[in-house]
Amino acid sequence: MTGIRVWxxxxxxxxxxxxxxxxxxxxxxxxxxxxxxxxATVLDEVIGLARPQYRLRRICREVRMERLTARIDIARGLTxxxxxxxxxxxxxxxxxxxxxxxxxWKNVVHxxxxxxxxxxxxxxxxxxxxxxxxxELARMENKQIAEELAKAPEVSASxxxxxxxxxxxxxxxxxxxxxxFNALKAEGYEPDYAxxxxxTWGGFIxxxxxxxxxxxxxxxxxxxxxxFTIPGYPSVRVVVDHAVxxxxxxYVLCSTAPAIVLGVGPTEAAQYRDERAGYYxxxxxxxxxxxxxVEEAVREITGAHS
Numbered sequence: 181m182t183g184i185r186v187w188x189x190x191x192x193x194x195x196x197x198x199x200x201x202x203x204x205x206x207x208x209x210x211x212x213x214x215x216x217x218x219x220a221t222v223l224d225e226v227i228g229l230a231r232p233q234y235r236l237r238r239i240c241r242e243v244r245m246e247r248l249t250a251r252i253d254i255a256r257g258l259t260x261x262x263x264x265x266x267x268x269x270x271x272x273x274x275x276x277x278x279x280x281x282x283x284x285w286k287n288v289v290h291x292x293x294x295x296x297x298x299x300x301x302x303x304x305x306x307x308x309x310x311x312x313x314x315x316e317l318a319r320m321e322n323k324q325i326a327e328e329l330a331k332a333p334e335v336s337a338s339x340x341x342x343x344x345x346x347x348x349x350x351x352x353x354x355x356x357x358x359x360x361f362n363a364l365k366a367e368g369y370e371p372d373y374a375x376x377x378x379x380t381w382g383g384f385i386x387x388x389x390x391x392x393x394x395x396x397x398x399x400x401x402x403x404x405x406x407x408f409t410i411p412g413y414p415s416v417r418v419v420v421d422h423a424v425x426x427x428x429x430x431y432v433l434c435s436t437a438p439a440i441v442l443g444v445g446p447t448e449a450a451q452y453r454d455e456r457a458g459y460y461x462x463x464x465x466x467x468x469x470x471x472x473x474v475e476e477a478v479r480e481i482t483g484a485h486s
Contacts, residue, residue, distance in 0.1 A: 186220045187448040188227070190244040195220040222291075222306075222462050223449035226314045233318030235421045236325040239373045240470060241438035245445050248284045252441070253277040254473055282443040284467040287320040289313040291462040298460070313464055321468060322423040328440060328470040329375065329424070329431055332478040335360060337430075340486035342383030352389040353430075353484070354410065360432045360479045361413055369434035369477040374408075374418050377427040380485040381420045384430075428485040437477030443469040 188195050243252055254277065291309040298306075339351035357374070364371045376384065384390060409415045416432070424431070433439040445467030453460055472478070 184219055184452070185448060185450045186223065187446045188220070188223060189246060190444045190446055191246055195223070219449045219451035219462065222310060222451070223447060223464060225310050226289075226317065226449075226464055227447060229311055229314035230317045233315060234321055235318075235419055236322045236329075236375070236423065237442060239329075239375060239419060239433060239435050240325060240440045240442035241435065242442050242444050243282075245282065245284065245443055248445055248467055250282045250443065252280050252282070254280055254438075254441075278473075280441070280471060280473060282469050282471065284443055284445040284469045287317060287324075287466045287468070289316045289464045291464070293460050295458040313462075317464065317466055319423070321466075322421055324468075325440065325442065325470045326421070326423040326425055328472050329433075329478070330426075330480070331472045331475075332431060332433070332439075332480040333475055334480045334482050335363070337481050337483045339483070340383065340428075341380070341387050341484050342486055344388070347388070349388040351387075353384050353387055354389065354393065356481050356484070357416075357430075357432065358410070358413070360481060361416075363479060364432065364434060364477060367476040369437050369474075370414050371416055371432050371434055372414060373431075373433050373435055374416050375424055375431040375433070376418065376420055376484075377424040377429075378420055378422060379427045380424075380430055381418070383485045426482075428483060430481040430484045431478060432481065433478035434474075437474040439472065439474055439478040441471050441473050443471070 186195055243250075289312075291306075291313050293306060293309060335356075337351070337353075337356045341349070341351060341353045341356075343350045361371050408418065447467070448463075448465040450463040450465075451461070452463075
């Protein structure tokens, strides 16, 4: 069994030959590294196809790392001083810093193509495997961010947004959302994202109060979720993904706080041939870790769907 390893830097986006496992050193690929370039090409295709499917990554602040462990400092606690008299020095209000440790884990997909499948296929079978690998990488990342998001402080919805009596919705979702907007703004954070499972999003967009506000021009909904806007409040972009749990909740957060930080490490591809079993294979390893950082900047609205 022979093979070659390459890795992609999360900082520079460059590809490098990897001499030893778990050692990420800048050993640039050269035109003579034919097998390494092939592995890098497959890795590039997987990452390129996966990137649009990283739906929950947009709600995070990304911190790119070359090592698998890191410590970052998050600033918080800065307050101003009101009505400072003339000739009086304002009191110092230094920011406090909280050190957050990251220990990145790896998500792995294994692309295996047997000699028989490769010789019998009437189409590009490697491309199909690459697409499957990209979809699986995105699924794992979205799931892990959603699991971290589920640690947010909870508030209860006034009632399920999808419940109706006589064709009229029983509860107005915007009442629940505005309560959370005001709670976050009171903490000093501007909400800019709402995150829902498709089940809750379906109840939201079919709610008669939402429909009436949209028709009156008071609220606006974007295509495929997009964003909704209420006069006097910030525009809030909506992210809808099946990974969000529970299916009956809606999360509202400030991504710039940051509510969640996503540590993004290197991505590795190993290409090898198993002559005895008769197959080619590629192993894709992606190192990352999402962490809920500022709890005051996020809320989970529970019971938003029945």
